[in-house]
Amino acid sequence: MSTPGPALTQPGTARAERGPGPVRVRLSVNGTEHTLDIEPRVSLLDALRERLDLTGAKRGCDQGTCGACTVWVDGRRVLACLTLAMSCEGHEITTVEGLSQDGEPHPMQQAFVEQDAFQCGYCTPGQIMSAVALIAEGHAGDDAEIKEWMSGNICRCAAYPHIRAAIRAVRDQT
Numbered sequence: 256m257s258t259p260g261p262a263l264t265q266p267g268t269a270r271a272e273r274g275p276g277p278v279r280v281r282l283s284v285n286g287t288e289h290t291l292d293i294e295p296r297v298s299l300l301d302a303l304r305e306r307l308d309l310t311g312a313k314r315g316c317d318q319g320t321c322g323a324c325t326v327w328v329d330g331r332r333v334l335a336c337l338t339l340a341m342s343c344e345g346h347e348i349t350t351v352e353g354l355s356q357d358g359e360p361h362p363m364q365q366a367f368v369e370q371d372a373f374q375c376g377y378c379t380p381g382q383i384m385s386a387v388a389l390i391a392e393g394h395a396g397d398d399a400e401i402k403e404w405m406s407g408n409i410c411r412c413a414a415y416p417h418i419r420a421a422i423r424a425v426r427d428q429t
């Protein structure tokens with residue numbers, strides 16, 4: 256299950272006030288550094304999609320209930336629609352665009368294709384980001400556990416049995 260966003264600032268940590276106008280923010284996304292001038296209120300999802308043209312993370316609900324916007328911050332899945340972009344400075348962001356290596360799809364991307372784990376595909380990037388993290392977290396033991404820990408990713412097309420089959424296939428490879 257995805258979380259609304261990382262607690263990236265420790266309680267009690269002094270931090271200079273910035274904004275409300277545009278502020279300079281440095282984001283590391285898929286291993287590439289980007290410098291943006293954005294208002295502090297800008298979500299990570301908006302920064303990725305509207306400023307960096309990384310449109311893999313999707314806007315479904317924009318209020319933390321569908322999981323379509325799931326990305327990783329320091330390897331942990333978060334909901335980009337509920338995460339402020341500026342809170343991600345100094346952290347590594349990974350989007351679905353960053354999963355493939357040397358032009359080859361990630362095994363989970365390949366498994367989604369082989370298991371027919373989507374219909375419209377709108378939820379798929381978020382499902383894949385959660386699915387890879389789920390295995391890394393050790394939460395892919397059985398179908399009940401997979402269901403529970405993927406419950407933050409909604410699929411309007413109800414491809415759930417196929418999504419679970421893809422997860423099992425990758426789990427059993429590793």
Ligand code: FES
Nearest residue numbers: 315316317322336
């Ligand atoms: S768009 Fe972020 S949870 Fe739905």
Ligand code: FES
Nearest residue numbers: 374376410411412
């Ligand atoms: S494949 Fe259509 S919403 Fe999941």
